[in-house]
Amino acid sequence: MRRMAPREFAAALPALSAIPVLPLYLSYLGGDMRAIGPKKPASAVELLMSVVRLEYRNVTMRFAQKGDRGALTALRGVSFAVGDGEVVALIGPSGCGKSTLLNIGSGLSAPSEGTALVDGERVAGANAQVAFMLQKDLLLPWRTVAENVMLGVEIQSLPAPERRQRAQKLLANFSLGEFAGHYPHQLSGGMRQRVALARTLAVDPHVLLLDEPFSAVDAQTRMVLQRDLAQTLSKARKTALLITHDLLEAVTMSDRVLVMSGRPGTIIDEIAIELPARDDPIARRRDPKVNDYVARLMDRLDIGRVALDIQAASA
Amino acid sequence: MTGDARASLIRKGTLASVLLLIVFLAGWQWGPGLLGVPSFIVPPLSMVAREFVHAWRFDNLFYHTGVTVAEVLAGFVLGSLLGAFVGYLLGMSRVAEFALSPYILALQIAPKVAFAPLFILWMGFTVYPKILVAILIVFFPVLVNVLTAIRGVDPDLINLARAFKATRGQIFWKIEFPTSMPSLFAGLRIGSTLAVVGVVVGELVGGNEGLGYLLTLGEGQGDTPMVFVSIVMLTLVGAIAYLGVILAERRVLHYLPARSVGTDL
Numbered sequence: 001m002r003r004m005a006p007r008e009f010a011a012a013l014p015a016l017s018a019i020p021v022l023p024l025y026l027s028y029l030g031g032d033m034r035a036i037g038p039k040k041p042a043s044a045v046e047l048l049m050s051v052v053r054l055e056y057r058n059v060t061m062r063f064a065q066k067g068d069r070g071a072l073t074a075l076r077g078v079s080f081a082v083g084d085g086e087v088v089a090l091i092g093p094s095g096c097g098k099s100t101l102l103n104i105g106s107g108l109s110a111p112s113e114g115t116a117l118v119d120g121e122r123v124a125g126a127n128a129q130v131a132f133m134l135q136k137d138l139l140l141p142w143r144t145v146a147e148n149v150m151l152g153v154e155i156q157s158l159p160a161p162e163r164r165q166r167a168q169k170l171l172a173n174f175s176l177g178e179f180a181g182h183y184p185h186q187l188s189g190g191m192r193q194r195v196a197l198a199r200t201l202a203v204d205p206h207v208l209l210l211d212e213p214f215s216a217v218d219a220q221t222r223m224v225l226q227r228d229l230a231q232t233l234s235k236a237r238k239t240a241l242l243i244t245h246d247l248l249e250a251v252t253m254s255d256r257v258l259v260m261s262g263r264p265g266t267i268i269d270e271i272a273i274e275l276p277a278r279d280d281p282i283a284r285r286r287d288p289k290v291n292d293y294v295a296r297l298m299d300r301l302d303i304g305r306v307a308l309d310i311q312a313a314s315a
Numbered sequence: 316m317t318g319d320a321r322a323s324l325i326r327k328g329t330l331a332s333v334l335l336l337i338v339f340l341a342g343w344q345w346g347p348g349l350l351g352v353p354s355f356i357v358p359p360l361s362m363v364a365r366e367f368v369h370a371w372r373f374d375n376l377f378y379h380t381g382v383t384v385a386e387v388l389a390g391f392v393l394g395s396l397l398g399a400f401v402g403y404l405l406g407m408s409r410v411a412e413f414a415l416s417p418y419i420l421a422l423q424i425a426p427k428v429a430f431a432p433l434f435i436l437w438m439g440f441t442v443y444p445k446i447l448v449a450i451l452i453v454f455f456p457v458l459v460n461v462l463t464a465i466r467g468v469d470p471d472l473i474n475l476a477r478a479f480k481a482t483r484g485q486i487f488w489k490i491e492f493p494t495s496m497p498s499l500f501a502g503l504r505i506g507s508t509l510a511v512v513g514v515v516v517g518e519l520v521g522g523n524e525g526l527g528y529l530l531t532l533g534e535g536q537g538d539t540p541m542v543f544v545s546i547v548m549l550t551l552v553g554a555i556a557y558l559g560v561i562l563a564e565r566r567v568l569h570y571l572p573a574r575s576v577g578t579d580l
Binding site for chain 2: 107108130134136138140141142143151152183185203
């Protein structure tokens with residue numbers, strides 16, 4: 001657990017007064033207290049990890065509907081925080097506003113109420129610290145693999161030699177080096193998704209927002225991609241919010257799983273995944289305890305009952 | 316399709332095409348005589364070929380062809396540029412599209428060739444009314460294709476660029492403009508053939524230059540072979556314009572899988 005109670009934090013304060021990120025943590029203390037885990041003594045390193053990278057404070061989102069049907073509330077009072085280097089999975093029924101949360105976090109849309117914060121600063125419009133990746137690879141067919149990876153850094157006007165270097169390095173990491181000059185249509189689905197991941201990482205974001213990144217690839221490729229992503233996240237100490245429908249993916253890839261209710265979406269549960277090897281989802285899959293977590297998530301989502309309700313409603 | 320199967324298809328297809336051409340030319344040469352059709356209705360191939368040489372020597376056939384080619388080229392280039400420009404402009408602004416779409420629709424429905432006499436009234440027996448008709452007729456397919464393409468750009472792609480903090484200009488040049496290329500070229504293909512139609516109608520209505528003029532000349536003199544020669548030359552001009560677009564398309568859209576470009580030539 002990366003969290004600690006304020007009293008213990010105060011005790012550790014003198015040792016940490018030199019750390020410039022402290023105000024961030026202090027701002028976090030004023031935020032969502034529910035996200036703070038069980039008491040456990042923390043080392044300085046662990047406290048550093050508790051710097052909040054991404055936070056949603058009481059976020060509500062309403063959309064206008066056609067005609068006189070009033071506003072549709074997609075999200076209601078959503079609050080949670082993701083610490084530095086932490087991977088949090090978000091699961092919930094379809095249409096519960098998961099993707100809306102992602103749009104708010106990346107600054108593409110503004111919440112009706114509440115705020116999203118990245119590195120302690122209110123998100124107002126797109127910002128360079130956040131990058132997102134969707135189920136669709138969104139590769140541009142007229143750009144080569146390397147040029148696709150460079151899209152973000154090119155938009156952000158990084159000098160050409162530097163962006164080429166970054167693309168080369170990332171592609172080599174994802175064993176795509178020899179495909180740098182290929183066009184997207186020459187690649188398999190799994191490779192394309194890896195290129196998309198490289199493009200997301202190329203801008204060197206603090207926070208990655210991942211919206212079902214692997215749901216469009218086949219099951220075996222997905223496992224490999226999950227492992228690649230998990231290793232990258234852990235090696236580069238990236239913070240990530242992983243939206244997924246796949247309960248197993250949520251459990252094997254994250255430190256914490258947040259469960260959302262149906263519309264209007266709100267956080268109804270938070271389950272800490274206390275398993276080793278977050279950087280190796282394939283190893284985690286073999287761990288029998290994973291099944292218990294998945295079972296718990298199924299219960300929280302009322303998966304059996306919801307299906308029956310749908311049948312009853314359609315009868 | 317494997318390489319071998321494709322090569323075999325090309326071999327067989329070419330053979331059949333050439334055979335068909337031979338049958339067609341033979342039918343043209345001997346068919347009318349066998350069926351008793353007089354040569355002033357359908358002149359046989361040899362007669363048209365003789366007329367071709369005659370027109371080349373005494374009727375300035377290549378000069379008239381050159382005039383038509385120049386008009387087609389000017390009308391096509393200007394019409395496509397204008398159509399693409401307005402298409403991108405309307406694509407960028409919902410308000411402009413909303414305000415202008417009824418008028419664009421009305422203009423699109425109006426038969427553009429009907430403007431030819433009007434333009435000749437305005438500009439006299441020069442090349443300009445012909446070019447103007449071609450511009451008008453090329454404008455719409457290009458505009459509509461570009462507009463549709465811009466409207467159809469995946470909003471997630473735009474969001475991706477926005478999340479990278481792209482400016483409006485960057486979104487246009489890095490996402491929207493390249494996305495519209497296949498559609499733009501589809502519009503240009505249609506435009507290249509329509510440009511010939513526009514120019515010929517202009518030449519038919521008035522003037523003493525161009526293949527359209529030779530057509531009316533042949534008609535007035537009851538010179539059927541001359542009419543045939545003009546039609547063949549016009550077809551050739553149209554085919555070359557179309558081929559030019561296809562070649563440009565292959566260069567520009569080289570990143571698409573081979574099968575989806577230019578095979579429906």
